[in-house]
Amino acid sequence: MTMVPVLLSEWIKVRTVRSTFVTLLLTFVVTVGLGAVVSAVVASTWNNQTPTERANFDATGVSFSGIALGQLALIVFAVLVVTSEYSTGMIRATLGAVPQRMTLMLAKVLTVLGLVGVVSVLTAFISFFLGQALLGSHRTSITDPGVTRAVFGMAIYMTLLALLSVGVAFMVRRPIPALAILMPFFFLISPILNAVPKVKNVAHFFPDVAGRQLYSVQGSTDVPYGPTAGFFIVLAWSLGCVVIGYLLFARRDA
Numbered sequence: 001m002t003m004v005p006v007l008l009s010e011w012i013k014v015r016t017v018r019s020t021f022v023t024l025l026l027t028f029v030v031t032v033g034l035g036a037v038v039s040a041v042v043a044s045t046w047n048n049q050t051p052t053e054r055a056n057f058d059a060t061g062v063s064f065s066g067i068a069l070g071q072l073a074l075i076v077f078a079v080l081v082v083t084s085e086y087s088t089g090m091i092r093a094t095l096g097a098v099p100q101r102m103t104l105m106l107a108k109v110l111t112v113l114g115l116v117g118v119v120s121v122l123t124a125f126i127s128f129f130l131g132q133a134l135l136g137s138h139r140t141s142i143t144d145p146g147v148t149r150a151v152f153g154m155a156i157y158m159t160l161l162a163l164l165s166v167g168v169a170f171m172v173r174r175p176i177p178a179l180a181i182l183m184p185f186f187f188l189i190s191p192i193l194n195a196v197p198k199v200k201n202v203a204h205f206f207p208d209v210a211g212r213q214l215y216s217v218q219g220s221t222d223v224p225y226g227p228t229a230g231f232f233i234v235l236a237w238s239l240g241c242v243v244i245g246y247l248l249f250a251r252r253d254a
Contacts, residue, residue, distance in 0.1 A: 031070030063131020078165035120158035153214030167241025
């Protein structure tokens with residue numbers, strides 16, 4: 001079977017399952033909304049900041065503060081695109097219609113990347129401009145050095161995070177186990193390990209840490225690489241998960 005009909009089929013599946021679009025909408029709302037709140041709070045408490053905090057202030061990074069929670073909904077979206085068919089048993093009918101597993105997985109990946117790519121670009125630019133408007137005199141400009149790169153870096157990180165989540169979903173095939181792996185990793189394990197001196201050098205190469213190097217102008221001084229290396233680290237995590245997911249998907253029965 002050619003790719004176009006399979007892509008259309010995957011698009012119909014995503015469009016007709018309300019929960020997937022709700023989670024994608026929540027990604028936008030939470031990321032933009034929380035970023036706006038943090039930007040407003042920072043602007044109102046600027047006089048309370050220390051000279052060191054002001055010197056290290058990253059106006060672009062502040063406007064992207066909402067991704068800390070927004071990625072939660074993004075992960076759920078990507079996981080549901082894959083696992084909803086396993087939960088309902090529809091994957092058997094899908095594989096009956098599309099026995100070429102490479103084609104089927106590629107169609108799901110392209111569907112997720114297409115949708116998340118559009119939402120990520122909108123989220124990144126709206127978060128930036130709204131956040132900068134609320135920062136007032138402490139704002140930065142899209143034309144300042146490194147800012148445009150950081151805005152697009154935000155969109156790239158969100159897209160690669162969705163790709164990583166798709167790979168994990170194909171590995172475990174069920175929504176709860178997939179979320180039980182991804183949520184603690186991004187919200188507990190990575191932050192905790194980054195705070196432990198003896199292991200934080202390893203945690204610096206986790207995808208969320210590398211992602212922050214992508215969507216901030218200054219980046220973290222503790223991380224021994226810049227945005228370019230950060231991109232390749234997140235890309236390696238995402239492609240690695242997708243490859244493992246495909247190998248398991250190709251070997252196992254539905």
